[in-house]
Amino acid sequence: MPMEKTFSPAEAEARISKAWIDRKVGAAGAHARPGAPAFSIMIPPPNVTGSLHIGHAFNNTLQDILIRWHRMRGHDTLWQVGTDHAGIATQMVTERDMALHKEPSRTEMGRETFLARVWQQKAKSRGTIISQLQRLGASCDWDREAFTMSGAPGAPSGEEGNFHDAVIKVFVDMYDKGLIYRGKRLVNWDPHFETAISDLEVENIEVAGHMWHFKYRLAGGETYEYIEKDEDGNVTLREVRDYISIATTRPETMLGDGAVAVHPLDTRYAPIVGKMVHLPLCDRVIPIITDAYPDSNFGSGAVKITGAHDFNDYAVAKRANLPCYRLMDTRGAMRSDGAPYADAVVRAREIAAGSSTDEAEVDSLNLVPEKYRGMDRFDARKAVIADINAIGLSVSTLVKQIDPETGSEHLTREPLVDVRKIMQPFGDRSKVVIEPMLTDQWFVDTVRIVQPALDAVRSGATRIIPESGEKTYFHWLENIEPWCISRQLWWGHQIPVWYGLAIDADDFVDDEGDNALDQVEILGILGDGGYIDREARFHCAADAAAVTGRFNDDLARLPHPLNVSRVVEVADRHAAVEALAVSLAEYVVTQDPTHLIYPIWRDPDVLDTWFSSGLWPVGTLGWPVNTPELQKYFPTSTLITGADIIFFWVARMMMMQLALVGQVPFNTVYLHGLVRDAKGKKMSKSLGNVIDPLEIIDEYGADALRFSNAAMASLGGVLKLDTQRIAGYRNFGTKLWNACRFAEINGVWQGHGTGPAPKPKATVNKWIMGETAKVLTEVDAALADYRFDNAAASLYSFVWGKVCDWYVEFAKPLFDGPEATETRATMAWVLDQCMIMLHPFMPFITEEVWAATGTRSSMLVHADWPTYGPELADAAADTEMTWVTGLIDAIRSARSEVHVPVGLKLDMLSLSMDPAAQAAWARNEVLIKRLARVESLTPATQTPKGAITIAATGASFALPLDGVIDIAAERTRLQKALEKLGKEIGGLKGRLGNPNFATSAPEEVVDEARANLEAREDEVAKLGAALKRLAEIG
């Protein structure tokens, strides 16, 4: 069946894609030679938040190229596919969708219903993503599709799998090893999502801000002499003050100040260090302390310390043992919980005076005065500023005012407000201002697992390319901070920790040592008080059944064991308090110990998504079960991912895999930049420059997009995607199609399939085979070196520049000659090689041509990648064809420049030809004549008047053009050529004339320069003579 005139991507891609999927061509180990090395890639799992963008298309193209290349080479390949549950992002997308469809809100639904709803969202997005990958031509092992939350409680059918179990096991194991801990720390709090986030999820953005200056008055009406000096020690200001001046960009936090800090060497404040100041708007006094943190040269040199709302202040507060009073609730509004302000402040004063307290009590104290309670933090800021201004405690300056009516000038006092750029933290998902918040969270003690991850890259066990990625990697890991892994979300892996209530142990027995359970007091969460064992705050295990035993053991150690009690899991802490109270009440009435229950509840928080994606390499291979796949494909070969997630994901996978199984997760990490638009702008919905990969595929075909991706994959830069370029590679596909169509029309395959390399006799056939071998070497080398751009460029220039431009043209006359048979065989072979080598880059069109041409024993996807090498190269053929193409180029160029009509066939004269040239001419006469439009070649001894000269290696020709020639144009041509030669000769002579060159430069370089000079001078002689003759006729 003859090939269609054009390739139609839409129809063919769908059909071919289906065939690949049906035949499971991407199954693990498909087309593997026995005993072949394994090659595996883990897909960076796309978030199930929607669809794939153009960056995914780029990323997955590169992975598929490597996978297809290795698979065709007979390696045992696995491309592991799957998706990521993306906790915060998916929860956000789902809630947005729920709002759009006017569904009940998340809180109205309740946790269980909401999670079911997210699973639906997940299923939808997952389907979109998988079909997009398939349209791109990705040859993953679709039967192994994984999901980072597979097997989680509540997962619908079809979501079985053990990823959840693996995540829980890792948490428990790491907890048992002390690598995970719980603690009240200052964390980045997202008031929109009402969850903690890690520092990586915070974006610091410079915004216009203000700095206010407040006066904190010394207690007891004290005063001091404030002296300011310049650099030379001269006094510039001396005044008696009854206050200390502080500056802040966040006035609302002053309500929680614990102290004012100054630098210990700051002489200005030395007289008042240790004294107390009144906190404005609050009925509290706080001390002036010293700490190395304040910079004497910035602002007033005095810093208000709010331990609960600033990371620096927190550190100072810890050093000075100051209480950290939390001022805001989870939504970033000023607290409205707890006791009235008057009561809270009394207790705060006691604590300040030295009354013993603990973290929990300090956290429970709400020191926000009633007036501000419940206010949004930004409203509270305005209110605090206004109130401080009103009581005259703002630092003020004199401002010149001009009365608009009278024009008279007068000075007024205005509060000092500096307008300045400040760096403000924003949530990367929510885009709201992040609040440092003192909360209980779970952390990975990263410093304890970081070293192997550093060593692995230093030793080369894992290689990161480009190399600059390694520097970034080291820098971050060397300065690693604890990783906050708990999130106050619902969608995710729930933390496998259960809490119990603290009960005052002393109440279990009365003074006589008798049972006094009826007096037991519920104190709060286990661990808040000193229940049973201060260390046994909670229990961590894979499931409730596993922790039950541990709680029972704890209970058994009570003074009066609740040895008949039952540990029962309840929903939350609130339910636990109620349940225990009911149970105790019943016991009091019945005195029947079987009524006693001990309620426990699970930590409601879920794990940071990156904690689970950190297990992707082992988790998808079945770990903790030691599956055959785990043994075969781990460590994986290559990770291809965006440089933007090197910390989020790459570094954490390294740390976690090394911590879990003691092996690196991958041998090579290939990092690429963000895909931008043609102008280098970041694609964004608001800019309207987003390129949808499916639209590109619809318009240009998947192959064109893929080839563009490969061609622009140079290391290190910004990736600019230009549709013009994609169109160019679409044309390239068409070019290949047409060349194959030409061959097919000419019966080169003659119904046969691909076979061993032919052994042709004609130079041109030997030559193209050598060129094929060359390009194979280049492509293999480029791919081995992750230079997708170089591989694409080699293939492009070979297929278009060599095969189509020259070989197909050469073959045309040969099809009519004695070499027709070998030429057909050679062309079939060469085009087969083109299809094979292009297949990883352009799988659809090559698969289609493959099927449309010879009789094939397998689909192209499972064809064997060639292994021939230098034996196919033929130096003599190479030299000869270089001469032939050079001569044709020279004749064409000369003809064109003197405006010889294209269709005109010319008689050519040979003025001189050495034996090599004669032989080359003899063997390729038909080809040259046809492509250069030469009618005949006649020996001549003299160049006739009105002829143009063609110089070739070892030969000189003339084209008599009397009457046809454009003399002026020919003169210009010759002069231009001479000028160029003159420049070259000048350079060469300069080098050769330098005595140091001959002595210092390598011999072959000197020889080459000499030979070059000789050749150039020879050409100058010929062209010079031609110019002279031109003068004669002109």
Add this chain to the structure above:
RNA sequence: GGGCGGUUAGCUCAGCGGUAGAGCACUACGUUGACAUCGUAGUGGCCACUGGUUCGAUCCCAGUACCGCCCACCA
């Protein structure tokens, strides 16, 4: 403030010790047995700047300028 890149033809980028290449764009010509999603020929570059190393630098080194990206708590 710290770190990492980049600066080569109008555009997008290769090259990285022997005075420059590709694709696109542009110009002229063109329907020659597949291809106008094409063919042939051509125009176009003191390789950011200043020093240094070298026989020789776009390439190595130092500095400058500009442009990106990442990290960072100056209240």
